[in-house]
Amino acid sequence: MWQLIGIELNKVFLRRRSYIGFLALFMLVTILQVAMYVEGQTFINLMIQNLKNTFVLEGNLLNGYFVSFLLMNSLWVLLPFLVTFVAGDSIAGEAHAGTLRLLLTRPVSRTQVIIAKFTTSLLYTLLLVIFLMLISLGISTLIFGTGDLVVYSKTLNIFPERVVLPRFFMAFGYAFLGMAVVTSLAFMLSTMTNNAIGPIIGTMALVIGFTIITNLRLVAFETLRKFLFTTYIGSWTLFFDYEPDWSQIRFSILVCLVHILVFFGAGLFVFKRKDILT
Amino acid sequence: MLDVSPFNPNTHRILNSETYIEVKDLKKRFGKIQAVNGLGFSIFKGDIFGFLGPNGAGKSTTIRILLSLVKPDSGTVSIFSLPLEKNRTAILSRIGAMVEEPRFYEYLSAYKNLEMLGKLSGKNVSHSQIMQALTLTGIEERHESPVKTFSQGMKQRLGIAQAIVHDPDLLILDEPANGLDPRGLRDIREVILRLNREFGKTILISSHILKEIEQIAGRMIIINKGAKVVEGNVHELLNASEFILRIEVSAVAKAFELISKAFKQLEPAIDPDDRIIMRVSRKDIPLINKLMAEHDIDVFSLTPVNSLEQYFLDKT
Numbered sequence: 001m002w003q004l005i006g007i008e009l010n011k012v013f014l015r016r017r018s019y020i021g022f023l024a025l026f027m028l029v030t031i032l033q034v035a036m037y038v039e040g041q042t043f044i045n046l047m048i049q050n051l052k053n054t055f056v057l058e059g060n061l062l063n064g065y066f067v068s069f070l071l072m073n074s075l076w077v078l079l080p081f082l083v084t085f086v087a088g089d090s091i092a093g094e095a096h097a098g099t100l101r102l103l104l105t106r107p108v109s110r111t112q113v114i115i116a117k118f119t120t121s122l123l124y125t126l127l128l129v130i131f132l133m134l135i136s137l138g139i140s141t142l143i144f145g146t147g148d149l150v151v152y153s154k155t156l157n158i159f160p161e162r163v164v165l166p167r168f169f170m171a172f173g174y175a176f177l178g179m180a181v182v183t184s185l186a187f188m189l190s191t192m193t194n195n196a197i198g199p200i201i202g203t204m205a206l207v208i209g210f211t212i213i214t215n216l217r218l219v220a221f222e223t224l225r226k227f228l229f230t231t232y233i234g235s236w237t238l239f240f241d242y243e244p245d246w247s248q249i250r251f252s253i254l255v256c257l258v259h260i261l262v263f264f265g266a267g268l269f270v271f272k273r274k275d276i277l278t
Numbered sequence: 279m280l281d282v283s284p285f286n287p288n289t290h291r292i293l294n295s296e297t298y299i300e301v302k303d304l305k306k307r308f309g310k311i312q313a314v315n316g317l318g319f320s321i322f323k324g325d326i327f328g329f330l331g332p333n334g335a336g337k338s339t340t341i342r343i344l345l346s347l348v349k350p351d352s353g354t355v356s357i358f359s360l361p362l363e364k365n366r367t368a369i370l371s372r373i374g375a376m377v378e379e380p381r382f383y384e385y386l387s388a389y390k391n392l393e394m395l396g397k398l399s400g401k402n403v404s405h406s407q408i409m410q411a412l413t414l415t416g417i418e419e420r421h422e423s424p425v426k427t428f429s430q431g432m433k434q435r436l437g438i439a440q441a442i443v444h445d446p447d448l449l450i451l452d453e454p455a456n457g458l459d460p461r462g463l464r465d466i467r468e469v470i471l472r473l474n475r476e477f478g479k480t481i482l483i484s485s486h487i488l489k490e491i492e493q494i495a496g497r498m499i500i501i502n503k504g505a506k507v508v509e510g511n512v513h514e515l516l517n518a519s520e521f522i523l524r525i526e527v528s529a530v531a532k533a534f535e536l537i538s539k540a541f542k543q544l545e546p547a548i549d550p551d552d553r554i555i556m557r558v559s560r561k562d563i564p565l566i567n568k569l570m571a572e573h574d575i576d577v578f579s580l581t582p583v584n585s586l587e588q589y590f591l592d593k594t
Binding site: 003004007010011014015016097098099101102103104105106107108109273275276277 | 371375378380390400
C-alpha cells in the first residue's frame with residue numbers, strides 16, 4: 001500500500017500542472033502582501049476608527065498575524081478550486097487518458113488503488129493548506145513583524161500576541177478538514193465519470209450552489225442548511241471568536257468527517273463495480 | 279460449426295498440456311448490445327493463440343473480462359486453473375497485458391513508466407529487467423525520453439515492454455500491431471515469436487490483421503457477434519478451407535479450357551489480367567499443376583489469394 005501511495009505521489013508531483021495551485025497561491029499572497037505593505041495602515045485606521053475615539057491603541061496592529069488573517073479570508077474562496085484539480089482528475093483523468101486500465105491490469109486490488117489515490121489527494125490538499133500557512137503566516141510575520149491581532153469576527157476581537165499562533169494553527173488545521181470535504185466530493189465524482197472536467201465542474205457547481213444557499217439567510221433554507229457541508233467547511237473562523245464555541249466546533253468537525261467518509265464510501269462503492277471501458 | 283478443439287484427435291496439439299485460460303459460456307451485455315454471447319474457449323501453456331473477429335465482435339470486451347477490467351454478466355473464467363473472480367491478484371501477477379492502444383504517463387520517461395509498472399506487479403523488477411524489456415522491443419536507446427515524444431510505433435513497442443517487464447507466464451496482447459508500418463509489423467511479430475519460443479511465454483493475441491494471426495499463431499478462435507464461430511489449429515483450419523487460386527500460364531485459353539473441363543465444379547474464370555482464378559481446396563493445387571504439365575503448358579505461378587482473409591470473411 002505504501003508503495004502504491006508513493007507511486008501516486010510521484011505521478012502527482014512529477015506533473016507540472018500539479019504546481020499550478022501552489023503558483024496561484026504564491027502569486028495572490030504576494031500581491032496581497034504588497035498591497036497591505038502599501039495601504040495596510042490606511043486599512044487598519046479605517047477599521048479601528050471608532051475605537052480610537054474611546055480607547056488608546058498601542059503597538060504594531062498592522063502585523064503579520066493581521067495580514068495573514070486577511071489573506072486567509074480572501075483566499076478561502078480560491079482553495080476549493082485548487083484542491084479540486086487533483087482530486088477530480090485522480091480517477092476520471094486516468095480513465096480519460098487510458099492509463100487506468102494500465103494500472104488495473106496489475107495485481108493490485110481496486111480498494112488499494114482507490115485508498116492510495118484518495119490518500120494522495122488528501123496529502124496534496126494538506127500540502128496546499130500548509131503552503132498557504134507558510135507563505136501567509138510565515139512571510140507576513142517576516143515582513144510585517146508580530147503583535148496583537150485585531151479581527152472582526154461577529155464583533156471586534158483583540159487577541160494578545162501570545163494566544164494568536166495556537167489560534168492560527170487550529171484554524172489552518174480546520175481549514176484542511178474543510179478542504180478535505182471538498183477533496184472527497186471531487187474524488188467521489190471522479191469515480192463516476194471518464195473525463196476530469198466533469199468532476200471539477202460538478203464539485204465547483206455544488207460548492208458554489210450550496211454556499212449560496214448557506215449564505216442566504218432565508219427561513220426556507222433553514223433546515224436544508226443544517227445538512228449542507230458548505231455550512232461547516234468555513235468554520236475555521238470560529239477559532240477567531242474571543243471565546244470559541246467548542247461544542248459548535250466539535251459538531252462541525254464531526255459533520256466534516258461524516259461527509260468525508262460518506263463521499264469516500266460512495267466513491268469506493270462505484271469504483272469497485274465500474275467497468276473499465278476506456 | 280467446424281470443431282478442431284484440442285479434444286479432437288485430428289489436431290496436432292499435445293493433449294495433456296496445462297490449461298492456462300478456460301472460458302465457459304461467457305456473457306456480457308452493454309445496454310441493448312450483447313457484446314459477448316456464450317463464448318467459450320481454452321488456451322494451453324505454450325500456445326500462441328490468435329483471437330480473431332471483425333470490429334465489434336467482442337474481442338476487446340472478452341480481453342477486458344480476462345483482465346478483470348469488466349465484470350461478466352454470467353459465465354466462468356479460470357486462469358492458471360484458478361477462478362478469476364476469487365483469485366484476481368494472484369492471477370494478474372502472472373499476466374502481462376496490453377489492452378488496445380497502449381497508453382502511458384506521457385510526462386514520464388519510458389524507463390520511469392516501466393519502473394513504476396514493474397513495482398505495481400508485486401515483483402522486484404530490477405534495472406536490468408527493465409533494460410532487457412526495452413532492448414527486446416528495440417527502444418532501449420530512448421529509455422530516458424518522455425513518452426510524449428514517442429511515435430505510435432514506439433508506443434506499441436513500449437506497450438509490449440510493459441507487458442513483459444515483470445516476466446509473466448501469460449501475455450494478453452490486444453491488437454499489438456495496430457498503427458505499425460511494415461517494418462514495425464515484422465519487428466513486433468519477431469518479438470512475439472521470440473517471447474514464445476525462447477522465453478516460453480504463452481500468448482493470446484487479438485488482431486484484425488488476419489495475416490498476422492496466420493504468421494504467428496498456432497491455434498486460433500474466430501468470434502462474431504460475441505460468439506464462437508470456430509476454434510482450432512490455424513493450419514488445419516486453413517487446410518480445411520477453400521481459397522482463391524490465381525494461375526499464370528503461357529497459354530491462357532488452352533489452360534482455361536482444360537481446367538474448366540477437369541474442375542467444372544470449381545467455376546474457373548479469367549480475370550482482366552489474363553490470369554485464371556478459381557476457388558480451390560489445397561489438395562487441388564498439385565492436380566492443376568500436373569494437368570498443365572501434361573499438356574505442355576508453362577506454369578509461371580500458382581498463387582493463393584488472401585487465404586485466411588477469405589476464410590475469415592466466409593465465416594463472419
